[in-house]
Amino acid sequence: MTGTVYKSTGSWYTVKSSQGDFIECRMKGKFRIKGIKSTNPIAVGDIVDYELEETSDTVTGTIHKIHERKNYIVRKSVNLSHQMHIIASNIDTVFLLVTINNPPTTPNFIDRFLVTAEAYGIETVLVFNKIDTFDDPTLDEQLYLQHIYENIGYKCLRVSAKESKGIDKLKEMMIGKVSMFSGHSGVGKSTLVNALEPTLHLKTKTISEASKQGQHTTTFAEMYDLSFDARIIDTPGIKGFGIVDMEKEEISGYFPEFFKLKEQCKFNNCLHKDEPNCAIKKALKKDEIAWSRYNSYLKILEGDDENYRTDSYDEDRKASDETRK
Known part of the structure; x- marks a missing residue:
């Protein structure tokens, strides 16, 4: 059977x-x-x-x-650094839920996830959740991030599961597909599934006021059949996203804006660090490539898996500024 x-x-x-x-x-x-x-x-x-x-x-x-998988998405195993953990397989679209400060989702985390999804051929949509909680500075940060990723070519949605904003548009993108929700604990994955399908009554928890981090509510990945001809895989919250099984020379190929330019580099094996006549570095100086993206690339290139989750968006921005200098 x-x-x-x-x-x-x-x-x-x-x-x-x-x-x-x-x-x-x-x-x-x-x-x-x-x-x-x-x-x-x-x-x-x-x-x-x-x-x-x-x-x-x-x-x-x-x-x-x-059976043979058409794709799958993985991350580095928490306890076994040389092994991977398969989050889910045979996925049509991954919706990566992003929150700015409740809890914070850093560009470094987003980029690590996107690189892995690119490597395994899975379409990813960025879902900026909890827009009902934004004050003006938070809104500015969210729109800035959205601008970066839409310029690269990624689809972005702005939603509020609490106020049902953007839910209909999200449903349209899920019809007839197997989708996966992913992101940190506390970004609202289960709450969003409940907004899409209220009869599921998935457990949810509030954000810890002390740490501003989410609390695990989903223990195991689980797929649900939805009433509007769609299936969703709800996954446990991810603290960090360690990259596995990538050679240094191939990493830039999973940054779409790098990939478009890399053939213009002087050297075929250019790592876009210290090499002369590097097209990526030239574009960076012209602000044609986001510094946060380049900073994420360097961290992945250097194998910086010990600190792949920073405490706030500001720390990632500060690191980008230091790189720029």
Whole structure:
């Protein structure tokens, strides 16, 4: 039998059959997926083959095959630095939820996520949430970020799950697709899913006033069928986003604005740091490339995974200013 993984708890997997039934399944032995050193060989969104096992009081399943994935998105494992954790697979669109100060989402985090999505061929839309809470300085910061990413070519939405602003436009982009919501804890992923589909009643928590950080409400990634012909994968909040399996020479290719110019560099293997006649550095000096983006590139290039989450947007901006000098 064949089905789709809707929930993963690490040991048990909820699989939806082609007939619409949900079966609790386990893995049959260990899966070794070619080319992937992952802490979780089966992820939400996977298409799997399984066999039913009946006992006196219940019916469960055993997964024995994972179908080839059209894509997947990964991050560095929290505890195992040389392995990756597959967040979800077979995704049409990722909606990365961004909040300016409640909690802060830094450009460095955004860029790391976008680079990984580019590398695995997944469309990403930036969703600036909680616009109902903005004062004038916060609005300026949000519009500045939106300007940067729209100029690069990324789609951006401004929403308020609390006041249902931008919800209809978001729904339009999700119809007929498998979408994933991602972002830090507290950016409002579960609240936004509830705004899209109030009958789900997903658990939500308020932001910690002491740390201005979110509290985990989603423990495991889980897919939901929505009433408007869409499916959404809600994921646990991500503190940081470590980059995995990228050679230094290929990183700039996942920055679309760098990729357009890199052939104009004097050297084919230009890393856009100290090399002469670098097209990216020339564009940077003309403010044709955002300094925050270049700063993120340098951090990824240098393997700065220990500090990939800063405490505030201002710290990322300060680092960009220092780089510019």
